[in-house]
Amino acid sequence: MPELPEVETVCRGLAPHLVGRVFTAVDQHRDTLRIPLPDDFAARLTGRRVTAVNRRAKYILVHLDDGAVMIAHLGMSGRMMIHHGADPARQRHDHVVFHTDGDDHVVFNDARRFGLITLARSDALEEHRLFAGLGPEPLGNTFNGTVLAAALKGKRTPIKAALLDQRVVAGVGNIYACEALYHAGLSPRRLAYTVAGQRAERLARTVRQVLTAAIEAGGSSLRDYVQSSGELGYFQHRFAVYDREGDRCPGCDCGASVRRLVQAGRSTFYCSRRQR
DNA sequence: CTACCATCCTGGTTGC
DNA sequence: TGCAACCAGGATGGTA
Numbered sequence: 001m002p003e004l005p006e007v008e009t010v011c012r013g014l015a016p017h018l019v020g021r022v023f024t025a026v027d028q029h030r031d032t033l034r035i036p037l038p039d040d041f042a043a044r045l046t047g048r049r050v051t052a053v054n055r056r057a058k059y060i061l062v063h064l065d066d067g068a069v070m071i072a073h074l075g076m077s078g079r080m081m082i083h084h085g086a087d088p089a090r091q092r093h094d095h096v097v098f099h100t101d102g103d104d105h106v107v108f109n110d111a112r113r114f115g116l117i118t119l120a121r122s123d124a125l126e127e128h129r130l131f132a133g134l135g136p137e138p139l140g141n142t143f144n145g146t147v148l149a150a151a152l153k154g155k156r157t158p159i160k161a162a163l164l165d166q167r168v169v170a171g172v173g174n175i176y177a178c179e180a181l182y183h184a185g186l187s188p189r190r191l192a193y194t195v196a197g198q199r200a201e202r203l204a205r206t207v208r209q210v211l212t213a214a215i216e217a218g219g220s221s222l223r224d225y226v227q228s229s230g231e232l233g234y235f236q237h238r239f240a241v242y243d244r245e246g247d248r249c250p251g252c253d254c255g256a257s258v259r260r261l262v263q264a265g266r267s268t269f270y271c272s273r274r275q276r
Numbered sequence: 277c278t279a280c281c282a283t284c285c286t287g288g289t290t291g292c
Numbered sequence: 293t294g295c296a297a298c299c300a301g302g303a304t305g306g307t308a
Contacts, residue, residue, distance in 0.1 A: 076285090076302055114302060279307100288298105289297105289300100290296100
């Protein structure tokens with residue numbers, strides 16, 4: 001489920017249930033997700049109080065009172081679900097259950113196991129191998145057209161692929177790359193280095209706008225729940241092009257229809273009239 | 277550098 | 293209805 005808006009939504013859903021709470025027990029049902037869980041994972045969390053929950057790129061960060069941080073990535077199919085009251089029956093693909101001293105517990109479920117959970121020191125996060133090299137946060141105040149153009153300079157790869165490169169900008173995935181390019185009027189095939197100046201300004205702006213609008217909508221729910229509460233995000237109803245092959249281009253009177261192409265093994269949706 | 281491919285894994289949808 | 297092929301929100305590593 002997860003690009004930046006979905007991960008942000010999950011963090012906001014988790015925070016009220018975790019911040020200030022103590023992990024009373026952690027049930028670990030699997031040793032390895034995308035990477036192995038740390039040694040003594042459950043023991044290192046048990047008894048710790050959560051001080052904050054936030055996000056970097058598509059990573060969920062759960063900060064603990066001993067200076068450790070739990071890093072979680074949802075991959076393609078990961079979910080963090082909040083369960084109230086007594087333990088419900090374990091569901092298929094529930095890998096870790098976090099019990100707190102509150103009324104509820106959090107379950108990490110991931111059918112495909114492309115997600116990961118690990119631990120790091122909060123004072124060394126930016127040097128952690130998962131974070132070293134990540135580009136700017138698109139909703140942060142360091143991201144703008146100038147910064148984007150600098151990251152794209154000299155890159156002869158298609159702009160669509162460049163937006164998916166987490167070193168260029170952190171947190172954009174397949175859906176929002178398509179949407180941002182559409183709103184910027186840029187062809188997904190355009191070579192990245194040609195996006196500079198006004199084009200880069202425009203693209204930086206549309207990336208920011210589409211992500212912000214998606215967060216306000218609670219993210220997008222395709223096949224899965226997004227919000228930890230189990231509610232559905234609804235930004236998918238506002239997609240201009242993503243998964244809309246054959247639909248009329250929605251934003252103008254160009255009369256063209258949305259097309260699909262494959263780039264770097266991923267589907268790209270676009271309007272060839274509007275996007276140049 | 278670049279493009280391209282395969283890989284990790286499961287499940288839902290589509291088409292015959 | 294059965295079954296196989298194909299597709300999926302991500303990231304990485306290898307090859308030419």
